[in-house]
Amino acid sequence: MKDCLFCKIIAGEIPSTKVYEDAYTYAFRDINPQAPTHILVIPKKHVASMDAVEEATDTELAACLRAVRLIAKQEKLKNGYRVVSNCGPDACQSVPHLHFHILGGQQLADRMV
Ligand code: DGP
Numbered sequence: 001m002k003d004c005l006f007c008k009i010i011a012g013e014i015p016s017t018k019v020y021e022d023a024y025t026y027a028f029r030d031i032n033p034q035a036p037t038h039i040l041v042i043p044k045k046h047v048a049s050m051d052a053v054e055e056a057t058d059t060e061l062a063a064c065l066r067a068v069r070l071i072a073k074q075e076k077l078k079n080g081y082r083v084v085s086n087c088g089p090d091a092c093q094s095v096p097h098l099h100f101h102i103l104g105g106q107q108l109a110d111r112m113v
Contacts, residue, residue: 001046006097010044020071024063027071027102036105037075041067047098050087056098064100077104 001007008014009028016028019039030038041064047056072081081104086093 001097004046004097005095006040006042006099007046010042020067020074022063022067024060025067027067030101035103035108037077037081037102039071039075039102041071041100041102043098048096049093049098050085053098064098068100068102071102072104075102075104077102080104082108 005014009016010026018026018028020027020041024044025041026044027039027041030040043056043060043064045056045060047053047060053061068083081102084101084103085099086101
């Protein structure tokens, strides 16, 4: 989608550090990491947030979750990791393209908020 930051990253118009890509999914390192490993997994199809997942196919959505698992293995997150998707203003979603944060590489806080 025109004017979407993450669509521009997928298209290579904005540089990113890619860690994984398949037919449906792109993953790259967060520009502002909040843990030693902080990766964003996004569908290649523009979907604004969790609130719009009906616009994606089951295959496209499942590919994101399968990618999370593959990336966790690739990044050797053997001791665990957290997967977060912020949706809307209350969750402080800042980029309106569905994304899953993978956070790991250290002991994370025991509270989510
Ligand atoms: P959220 O706040 O959940 O919408 O997360 C958006 C994330 O996107 C945030 O952690 C920072 C990251 N981000 C924003 N702009 C860029 C960018 O240009 N490149 C990369 N690699 N990450 C970005």
